[in-house]
Amino acid sequence: MNGIPVISVHSAPRIGRKIGTKLIGITTHHPAWELAEEFSISETSLKNYFRGVYGQNVSVYLREIRMNKAGELLATTRLSVAEIAEQVGYLNQSKFASVFKKQFGVSPLEYRRSRHLEKK
Numbered sequence: 001m002n003g004i005p006v007i008s009v010h011s012a013p014r015i016g017r018k019i020g021t022k023l024i025g026i027t028t029h030h031p032a033w034e035l036a037e038e039f040s041i042s043e044t045s046l047k048n049y050f051r052g053v054y055g056q057n058v059s060v061y062l063r064e065i066r067m068n069k070a071g072e073l074l075a076t077t078r079l080s081v082a083e084i085a086e087q088v089g090y091l092n093q094s095k096f097a098s099v100f101k102k103q104f105g106v107s108p109l110e111y112r113r114s115r116h117l118e119k120k
Contacts, residue, residue, distance in 0.1 A: 029089065032058060067103040070096070074108055075115035081108045 036046040050058050066088040073084045085096035100108050 063099065063103070066090075067100055070100060070108065071104065071111060071115075074112040084108070 032043050032046055036043040039046065041049070047057060050061070054061050056064075070084050070088045073079055073087065074081075077084075079087070081097065082093045085091075085093045088096070090096035090099075097108055100111070104111055106114065
């Protein structure tokens with residue numbers, strides 16, 4: 001054994017949920033190795049537990065949470081795109097806009113305009 005404890009099948013969902021809860025802080029980056037260390041499991045086990053609970057990998061889960069929050073902020077605030085990008089954990093506004101467009105099919109500004117038109 002390599003010093004990593006064996007986790008029972010029954011505790012895997014609990015660990016997966018705890019990992020998901022830890023990731024909710026969308027502005028903070030948590031590498032898989034760091035989370036695995038915190039939960040005293042291997043990185044592979046961490047990824048498997050997470051996928052078992054949430055049905056997707058950690059990065060997809062985080063991206064969806066961040067983009068949904070960004071969409072909410074675009075629709076309900078007057079914050080700039082740069083401010084929203086920062087609030088959801090992106091330091092690079094261009095990268096944020098690219099990921100946002102991939103998720104929603106429109107740029108952040110187009111999204112904001114369409115949401116404001118729907119409210120009128």
